[in-house]
Amino acid sequence: MDIFTGLINGFDIALSGTNILFCFLGAVIGTAIGVLPGLGPAATIALLLPITYIIGSPVTAVIMMAGIFYGAMYGGSTTSILLNLPGEAASVVTCIDGYQMAKKGRAGAALGIAAIGSFVAGTVAVLGLTFFAPPLAEFALDFGPPEYFALTTLGLLLAVALSGGSIVKGLIVLVSGLLFAMVGLDPISGKIRFTFGSIGLQGGFDFVTMAMGVFGLGEILYNLESAMKTEIVTTKLGKVFPTLKDWSDSKWPIIRGSVIGFFIGIIPGGGAVISSLASYAIERKYSRHPEEFGNGAIQGVAGPESANNAASSSSFIPLLTLGIPGNAAIAMIFAALMIQGITPGPFLVAEHPDVFWGVIASMYIGNVMLLILNLPMVGLWVQMLRVPYGILAPVIVLFTTVGVYSTQNQVFDVYSMLFFAALGYGMRKLDFDPAPLPLAFVLGPLLERSLRQSLLISGGDLTIFVTRPISGTLIAVLVLLIVGQTVFFLKGRARA
Amino acid sequence: MxxxxxxxxxxxxxxxxxxxxxxxxxxxxxxxxxxxxxxxxxxxxxxxxxxxxxxxxxxxxxxxRGNEGPAEKRRWHRPLLSLALMVLYGWAMETAGYITSTLIFMVAWQQIIERERWLKTMLISLLGTLAMYALFVYLLKVPVPPEFFIG
CATH class of the missing domain: 1.10.287 (Helix Hairpins)
Structure with missing residues (x-):
């Protein structure tokens, strides 16, 4: 099936009544959680994972979750601009100039350019996904166990290196994720590992339970430390549609942001946060008026908002073509596909073209929906900030508890979730970024299987990882990454 | 810290x-x-x-090197109390059933964690419990633990 036929079939699937409805639901939920501070897209998708059992169709489930993910990028800019409060981590940088624009009475223009930039970048990234993913999936068909081992190791280490936090803490979370994935039956020898006699643990920890605990409840517990009170918005929005000057100032930042975001999004661990920071830095560096940045430069909103949207769409490329989730939210979508019995990876396009093309086509539709939802209806989203956290928090607790209970109808899963909730809270409290945990958890079995299979094939010869061209190249990148990080770390220490 | x-x-x-x-x-x-x-x-x-x-x-x-920075003020009690409530809720859900345990959980949350007035507590708890029951049982068709008092 060529790209155009695939895309037409994809639109046929995405435009069905049910899929349109769930795409819209995803866009609405995504925008809502993007607006609300304290609950990110990874946590929301984690909370909604049990619903995928009820939805039944994998295409519909992933269409909704993808909508939540890129919808959050649209919604995240609203509170950044109006309240100087990022609703989503990727919108932190938007606060700098967005809030200054709002203070000068240009909130509407900032929100407008953020929505339009997000739309353009989202569409550019989906176009890239359409044409880039199928050849990459075909290339990945040649991958054997050594290539998968090298790729998963590289992906996991990149996720830690690019997270921006402490490398040591990131590696601790990564190793912990791998160990949690090993609980239960060993898939090769059938031995029981780390169960301590518990029958409930013999099947291993469930991803849904882990994700809902660490991301959903862990975040709620952490937010409970401080009384979350949102101020009533008094900023006047002004005109939402940008002026001709705004267009002229923003067109190149939007284009640059789209390209930067697209490429950073493909790299595991890259994602929306880094792309928005990179875009802001580039816009400031190459601006003819860098002194305007920090004082309400529209380029400081247009570039980063475009970049984070492009990155969120392009991060589907490694998932759909290689089966490698690059960030926590994508790891949740990986799990949603696995729940439906579909393994993401190079065979996805050939074996489940409906899922592959249906999801891609839905992104075009979702971006149009989000533009409509975010431009004229921005005032409505701002009103959501009035919902007291005291009501929101227990409702989320009830939702997660029954959601987890319903997966296997046993209270053991609820206790497992609470264990992970305590872990998630502790990680946030001690400043450990939990993002590598779900990545290591979902990639752990693939990593172990490919390592053991590679050693079996080669008869214990470790050079198998470097003598094959693809795995050799990946290992070379891995070594460069480790050397680079070590040099960077030592230089930093010497300067300190 | x-x-x-x-x-x-x-x-x-x-x-x-x-x-x-x-x-x-x-x-x-x-x-x-x-x-x-x-x-x-x-x-x-x-x-x-x-x-x-x-x-x-x-x-x-x-x-x-003396770079520890200022000690962070710890506010562990609300998250820990919430976690304890959640553990009790998990236990009560199977013992007393979904509606009873959810109602008690909502009341306890509003009183212990949020320190709301009784009228508001009862209103939020009743509406919350009924709304969640309707959502799970009628809309999502999810099986919830049966009520102990109803049998």
Whole structure:
């Protein structure tokens, strides 16, 4: 099936009544959680994972979750601009100039350019996904166990290196994720590992339970430390549609942001946060008026908002073509596909073209929906900030508890979730970024299987990882990454 | 906070050592030609032990240079109380049934965590319980634990 036929079939699937409805639901939920501070897209998708059992169709489930993910990028800019409060981590940088624009009475223009930039970048990234993913999936068909081992190791280490936090803490979370994935039956020898006699643990920890605990409840517990009170918005929005000057100032930042975001999004661990920071830095560096940045430069909103949207769409490329989730939210979508019995990876396009093309086509539709939802209806989203956290928090607790209970109808899963909730809270409290945990958890079995299979094939010869061209190249990148990080770390220490 | 970080780092190092021993002794490592169930856990154990030690040394080094920064004011009680309520809710859900346990949980949450007035507590709890019941049972068709009092 060529790209155009695939895309037409994809639109046929995405435009069905049910899929349109769930795409819209995803866009609405995504925008809502993007607006609300304290609950990110990874946590929301984690909370909604049990619903995928009820939805039944994998295409519909992933269409909704993808909508939540890129919808959050649209919604995240609203509170950044109006309240100087990022609703989503990727919108932190938007606060700098967005809030200054709002203070000068240009909130509407900032929100407008953020929505339009997000739309353009989202569409550019989906176009890239359409044409880039199928050849990459075909290339990945040649991958054997050594290539998968090298790729998963590289992906996991990149996720830690690019997270921006402490490398040591990131590696601790990564190793912990791998160990949690090993609980239960060993898939090769059938031995029981780390169960301590518990029958409930013999099947291993469930991803849904882990994700809902660490991301959903862990975040709620952490937010409970401080009384979350949102101020009533008094900023006047002004005109939402940008002026001709705004267009002229923003067109190149939007284009640059789209390209930067697209490429950073493909790299595991890259994602929306880094792309928005990179875009802001580039816009400031190459601006003819860098002194305007920090004082309400529209380029400081247009570039980063475009970049984070492009990155969120392009991060589907490694998932759909290689089966490698690059960030926590994508790891949740990986799990949603696995729940439906579909393994993401190079065979996805050939074996489940409906899922592959249906999801891609839905992104075009979702971006149009989000533009409509975010431009004229921005005032409505701002009103959501009035919902007291005291009501929101227990409702989320009830939702997660029954959601987890319903997966296997046993209270053991609820206790497992609470264990992970305590872990998630502790990680946030001690400043450990939990993002590598779900990545290591979902990639752990693939990593172990490919390592053991590679050693079996080669008869214990470790050079198998470097003598094959693809795995050799990946290992070379891995070594460069480790050397680079070590040099960077030592230089930093010497300067300190 | 540094004290807790040191305890965590020490715990991680010891956990790493225990995992290495468990993987070597119980799971068995196998050989490089044919790795067994303990092979990757052993490597992870080594990693965890080393990372824990590195973290401990980093904290010690920061402390010696006097870069600890101001001590963070800890507010553990609300999250810990919430966690305790959630554990009790998990137990009560199977013992007393969904509606009863949810209603008690909502009342306890509004009173203990949010410290709301009784009228508001009752209103939020009743509406919340009924709305969640309707959502799960009628809309999503999710099985919930049966009521103890109804049988």
């Amino acid at each position: 540094k004290k807790y970080e040191r305890i965590v780092a020490l715990f991680l190092s010891l956990a790493g050592l225990w995992i290495m021993f468990y993987a070597w002794d119980t799971l068995k490592l196998g050989s490089i030609h044919m790795p067994d169930a303990g092979f990757l856990p052993f490597l992870c154990g080594i990693g965890l032990a080393i990372l824990g030690i590195v973290r401990l040394l980093t904290l010690q080094w920061t402390s010696l």
